[in-house]
Amino acid sequence: MALKPEPTAPFQSVQYALRVLECVARHGGGVVGTQIARETGVPSGRLSPMLLMLRREGYVEQVADGAYVMGESLVLLGSGDDRRQALEDKLQRTLSEIRDSVGAAVYISRYIDGEVKITQYADGPRAPKVNEWVDFRSAAHASAVGKCLLTQLDHNGRRDHLSRHKTARLTSRTITSEKVLFTKLDNQPPTVPVLDLQEYAVGTVCAAVPITAGQAVGCLALSLPIEHAHRLRKAADALNRKAAPVLLSLAI
Template identity: 65%
Template sequence: MAPTPEPAQPIRSVQYALRVLETVARHRDGVGEELLSQEAGIEAAQLQPLLRMLRGEGYVEMHEDAVYTVGESLLMLGVGGDHRRVLQERLQDTLTDLRDAVGAAVYFSRYKDGELETTQFADSPAAPAVNQWVDFRSAVHATAIGKCLLSQLDHDGRKDHLARHKAARLTSRTITDERLLLSTLDRQPPTVPTLDLQEYAVGTVCAAVPITAGSSVSCLALSLPVDQAHRLRRAAEALSRRAAPVMLSLSL
């Protein structure tokens, strides 16, 4: 059997993490690793990194007697009106960690009600955000974010978007031919990062990876100055590997 491609691992990790959380939640007085492994149906070798991630995100807590209970972050997500605020705070913390891990500005975007929304991002002087000289909502065809989101729509959804937002030429590399763009999207493997090699802005390269959480259409992306283009693919792969906490928070 061929090995599972690396970018698919966060999806599997989230599925397992949800099983762990469900199991921990059933044991109000805490549950040890052996019983947790048995009830969740996850081998000990797979359980260890999941528990590290869940502890790091505050979803579970480990006590001195080596038992796990529900953590503060998960409890806060269950508190009515605080859910959205807590989710945004958790996401911002995760984006900041991702920025530092990949050494690039990192963005979270989604496609909602027929439009692109870049809801949160993390940048710094050492990892500057892209200069948004054209509104991302009007440049979906030219950005890694936009193409990654379009690739998650069906053919009719893509056609509808392009009918409402004509593909303008932003640089000499921008794809403006609708047939070519649709063909490119059709050939985009869901487990491979979508790239923007100076299609949106001269001097900037970007990559985006899809975030799978229910029926939502969303993605994580990063941007780099073109003189760091040699880092793009490796940074994108690292972003994909570290996407699990974002997928998990959106699934809760």
């Protein structure tokens, strides 16, 4: 079952978005699109969809004369004491939107203090979450989430992780050879979703894309029951395209 989702570049999108937001923030009274393009250098073909995304996410608002000003989300995420709760609420809304859009349970996972942790997720009756039959902290070698996080660690970081969590066989598809696993991780293109085709659990397929913000290692993932495996490629492509708003929230 060879699945090779088309690569996209959420990181470049976020770099452009941050430039746009910095420009809007500099112009407290509002700034029009042509001036944003001139000051940021964002290609014209990318600027219009970028501004649409930023409006949809509440980072900018367009006022009566067509100029752009800072939106409520940007104000909330930039305000000290309330930032953590505002970020969590923003990410939860985004996850719910992605769940409904791709028709799958979606997750944000972070690598914190040497462990794999699911920090937020959105599931539902039509998008059941994975049954965590083995602690995700012990299954990084098998799950899409874990492998995606491991790809973002250096060689020593991976070795340290696997010295604490052995590569146990969870299904007949689980990679238990550290050498084979490291080779696959090394060959994983950073802009292509990492897949789990029943490696963690029989009956479930998953995909994950990195959402690294600064020094924090993280990923955005989805899971599907095996009867929906035919949708995995399309869902993984959509997940990759939708990673930019999540990454942007973490980067602000």
